[in-house]
Amino acid sequence: MNLFKDTEHLIRLAVVIVLALIAFVVLRTALVPRSFGQYGHYRGDAIAEIAARPVAFAGHQTCEACHTDVVDLKKQGKHVVVACEACHGALAKHADDPGSVQPKKLDTAVVCARCHEANSAKPSGFPQVVTADHSGGLACDTCHQPHRPKIETEGKK
Amino acid sequence: MDITRRRLLVLMPAAAVAWKYVLAGTPEASPNYRLTEHWWGMLMDITKCIGCGSCVRACAEENDVPDGYYRTWVERYHVDDWKIERPEVEAPDGGKHGYLHERDEGGKNFFVPKLCNHCAESPCTQVCPVGATFIAPDGVVLVDKNYCLGCRYCIQACPYGCRFLNPKTNTAEKCTLCYHRITKGLTTACCEVCPTGARQLADLKNPKDPIHEFLRTHSVQILKPQMATGAKVFYNGMDGSVR
Amino acid sequence: MQIPVEGFMYPNEVELQWSILIVLYPFITGLVAGAFILASLERVFQVQAVKPTYRLALLTALAFLLVAPLPLQLHLGHPERSLEMYLTPHGSSAMAMFGFVYLWYLMAVLLLEIWLDYRRDIVVMSQKERGWKRLVYRVLTLGSSNISERSLHIDERLGYFITLIGIPSAFLLHGYVGFIFGSVKANPWWSSPLMPIVFVFSAMVSGIAAVMLIYMFSSRLRGREIDMRCLDTIARYLLYTFIIDFSLEMLDLLQRIYEADESFRSLDFMVHTRLWTSQVIVQILLGTVTPIALIGLIQFVKLTQTTRKRIYGIAGCLTLMGIFAMRWNVVIGGQLFSKSFLGYTTYKMDFATREGLLPALILMILPFVILWVLVKLLPPWLESSPAPAISAAPARGIN
Numbered sequence: 001m002n003l004f005k006d007t008e009h010l011i012r013l014a015v016v017i018v019l020a021l022i023a024f025v026v027l028r029t030a031l032v033p034r035s036f037g038q039y040g041h042y043r044g045d046a047i048a049e050i051a052a053r054p055v056a057f058a059g060h061q062t063c064e065a066c067h068t069d070v071v072d073l074k075k076q077g078k079h080v081v082v083a084c085e086a087c088h089g090a091l092a093k094h095a096d097d098p099g100s101v102q103p104k105k106l107d108t109a110v111v112c113a114r115c116h117e118a119n120s121a122k123p124s125g126f127p128q129v130v131t132a133d134h135s136g137g138l139a140c141d142t143c144h145q146p147h148r149p150k151i152e153t154e155g156k157k
Numbered sequence: 158m159d160i161t162r163r164r165l166l167v168l169m170p171a172a173a174v175a176w177k178y179v180l181a182g183t184p185e186a187s188p189n190y191r192l193t194e195h196w197w198g199m200l201m202d203i204t205k206c207i208g209c210g211s212c213v214r215a216c217a218e219e220n221d222v223p224d225g226y227y228r229t230w231v232e233r234y235h236v237d238d239w240k241i242e243r244p245e246v247e248a249p250d251g252g253k254h255g256y257l258h259e260r261d262e263g264g265k266n267f268f269v270p271k272l273c274n275h276c277a278e279s280p281c282t283q284v285c286p287v288g289a290t291f292i293a294p295d296g297v298v299l300v301d302k303n304y305c306l307g308c309r310y311c312i313q314a315c316p317y318g319c320r321f322l323n324p325k326t327n328t329a330e331k332c333t334l335c336y337h338r339i340t341k342g343l344t345t346a347c348c349e350v351c352p353t354g355a356r357q358l359a360d361l362k363n364p365k366d367p368i369h370e371f372l373r374t375h376s377v378q379i380l381k382p383q384m385a386t387g388a389k390v391f392y393n394g395m396d397g398s399v400r
Numbered sequence: 401m402q403i404p405v406e407g408f409m410y411p412n413e414v415e416l417q418w419s420i421l422i423v424l425y426p427f428i429t430g431l432v433a434g435a436f437i438l439a440s441l442e443r444v445f446q447v448q449a450v451k452p453t454y455r456l457a458l459l460t461a462l463a464f465l466l467v468a469p470l471p472l473q474l475h476l477g478h479p480e481r482s483l484e485m486y487l488t489p490h491g492s493s494a495m496a497m498f499g500f501v502y503l504w505y506l507m508a509v510l511l512l513e514i515w516l517d518y519r520r521d522i523v524v525m526s527q528k529e530r531g532w533k534r535l536v537y538r539v540l541t542l543g544s545s546n547i548s549e550r551s552l553h554i555d556e557r558l559g560y561f562i563t564l565i566g567i568p569s570a571f572l573l574h575g576y577v578g579f580i581f582g583s584v585k586a587n588p589w590w591s592s593p594l595m596p597i598v599f600v601f602s603a604m605v606s607g608i609a610a611v612m613l614i615y616m617f618s619s620r621l622r623g624r625e626i627d628m629r630c631l632d633t634i635a636r637y638l639l640y641t642f643i644i645d646f647s648l649e650m651l652d653l654l655q656r657i658y659e660a661d662e663s664f665r666s667l668d669f670m671v672h673t674r675l676w677t678s679q680v681i682v683q684i685l686l687g688t689v690t691p692i693a694l695i696g697l698i699q700f701v702k703l704t705q706t707t708r709k710r711i712y713g714i715a716g717c718l719t720l721m722g723i724f725a726m727r728w729n730v731v732i733g734g735q736l737f738s739k740s741f742l743g744y745t746t747y748k749m750d751f752a753t754r755e756g757l758l759p760a761l762i763l764m765i766l767p768f769v770i771l772w773v774l775v776k777l778l779p780p781w782l783e784s785s786p787a788p789a790i791s792a793a794p795a796r797g798i799n
Contacts, residue, residue: 305478
């Protein structure tokens with residue numbers, strides 16, 4: 001009995017600690033998101049949330065579904081492997097509602113140079129020119145049709 | 158063609174099913190996508206990269222990447238003769254505007270595009286204190302921006318420098334392998350716009366994926382193999398000087 | 401704001417991720433661990449000479465420990481989510497586990513030990529004081545006013561046991577911080593098995609120096625004479641710990657220079673340029689070699705009390721400066737070079753932003769404010785303390 005009296009303060013402390021632990025467990029149950037641990041140590045819902053982001057680039061298949069004329073032209077040249085949006089930018093909005101979103105007219109002097117400006121780090125077989133010497137500052141589409149870039153001897157535009 | 162028929166034609170390709178979900182904005186992946194059926198990676202062909210920077214621009218547009226930060230970038234290497242331990246490297250604005258200037262300095266020059274390697278044993282997910290970054294069951298390393306504390310430990314732990322702190326969300330961020338695209342049957346934005354096919358998305362679990370044949374017939378490397386990260390971005394034709 | 405870069409850095413590496421606040425954090429926890437080790441020297445190792453600083457060391461440790469999470473909170477992108485570290489700690493993350501090490505150390509060790517040692521005084525003051533102070537003491541007694549011989553004896557035994565656990569806990573507290581850096585394989589400046597050990601010993605050095613300075617300063621403030629036997633002993637322990645710490649750091653350096661692996665050229669260049677002042681001048685020469693030489697001198701040459709006190713004051717300040725520099729060199733140094741080993745960036749420290757110099761200064765002053773409050777609340781020098789305070793006896797022999 002005496003011992004109890006002399007350790008009373010420690011027992012009180014123990015009670016405080018136990019109460020704190022219980023409070024923590026309750027807090028944890030209330031606050032940890034439900035889907036946590038579904039697939040691993042993370043919020044399972046996060047996967048779906050990340051996957052739900054809207055798409056900005058439509059993808060060439062979507063463009064090709066409507067713009068069949070351009071597809072036919074591209075098929076005749078080397079740019080058949082170049083995706084539409086590589087030059088025209090992200091156009092999912094345009095694919096979704098073609099009337100309301102008009103793609104911007106491109107400045108070929110800028111767009112073409114990014115790939116075709118000569119640089120010693122580019123693979124040697126890749127067509128590249130020093131644009132200043134090649135065109136003397138003229139826009140590339142002065143002579144080249146971007147969808148079928150090769151210039152025939154009797155050039156068709 | 159009037160608008161309604163265009164709409165119909167837009168909905169027909171493979172992306173059609175996914176497109177419905179895109180338009181509806183419903184927060185779940187397409188029903189025909191199973192997490193366990195995929196193990197994503199990427200193939201980079203150094204011999205084909207022309208350093209045009211289309212991938213960097215496309216990624217920034219697709220994913221709202223803030224200026225000055227990069228989910229992917231293109232480095233230009235210059236190696237002088239035998240000095241492969243001391244290359245000269247540059248990446249002005251991450252190579253976003255391509256490499257327009259002619260640098261005819263001799264030696265060996267090439268481009269190396271980089272992004273998150275979506276490591277199978279990633280050191281970044283290991284150190285996250287709360288489980289905000291993780292490897293999804295389909296092999297993509299993602300960041301839960303609603304859970305991230307912004308402690309930046311993962312950024313320190315990544316050996317490749319592919320992570321950054323987004324100043325708008327104050328959370329860690331990096332390449333998601335365009336998770337919102339690949340789960341809908343599309344390819345990543347960077348692979349979509351790459352004009353030479355230097356970047357190719359690869360599903361390592363798909364037996365019909367061309368990467369398997371490619372890996373069998375070519376000498377490929379991963380970045381920093383000594384870090385034992387289980388990187389899943391494979392580089393063809395990569396020089397020993399690449400860091 | 402353009403950050404000047406030399407050579408090549410991966411584009412996302414240019415901006416530093418961990419700022420001066422993250423330098424401050426290991427510095428503060430180091431002081432905690434060191435102060436506690438000093439306190440336990442008396443309790444467990446029966447080093448009677450340092451007894452006058454026992455309670456002061458404990459309160460110092462508490463003051464700093466309470467401030468320790470603040471630089472982290474200021475640094476986080478989302479401090480409101482920091483509870484997640486306790487709700488869903490990631491088992492493989494050293495940082496997550498540290499949250500529990502910190503909590504354990506604070507609650508189970510430090511607070512408990514202080515409470516048990518002070519309980520008699522708390523009960524006495526809960527009956528003597530008036531007003532809101534009385535309420536505070538009443539709460540601290542947890543409702544029990546038993547200060548019988550037996551209960552105090554039980555407290556003393558339990559306190560001893562807690563100190564016993566507390567010593568490895570203190571090592572764990574700061575060794576852990578070392579491990580948080582040392583386990584990052586991506587960073588060759590940090591990645592080393594020596595890191596936790598170096599951090600522990602430098603923590604002890606800084607903690608001992610801090611308590612030594614606070615003891616000297618507070619004695620001066622109270623107009624009391626300093627117990628020279630105590631001070632000399634503390635300084636000796638500082639010396640021994642410092643020698644071990646310095647040896648470890650030099651060992652790491654020598655090994656790096658000799659092995660010269662792929663990162664070496666880059667790190668060597670960094671130390672010779674960007675880190676020259678903070679590492680070679682401040683940390684090594686002024687902050688380590690000088691204090692060791694000064695205190696070492698006292699062991700061999702008989703000097704007057706006044707001279708010794710002056711030397712201890714100087715050595716203590718230089719030590720703290722040196723250990724802070726060490727934290728700076730580890731944290732900031734580890735981010736100044738590129739992981740491509742081809743370039744270097746610069747740390748641009750702002751002044752009045754969330755992670756700038758101003759908050760760092762405020763956070764360094766705050767523990768002293770808290771210590772002042774603690775000393776007022778729980779005086780370390782109460783006349784009715786259980787153990788008789790060592791009287792200001794004349795110093796033996798040395799004059």
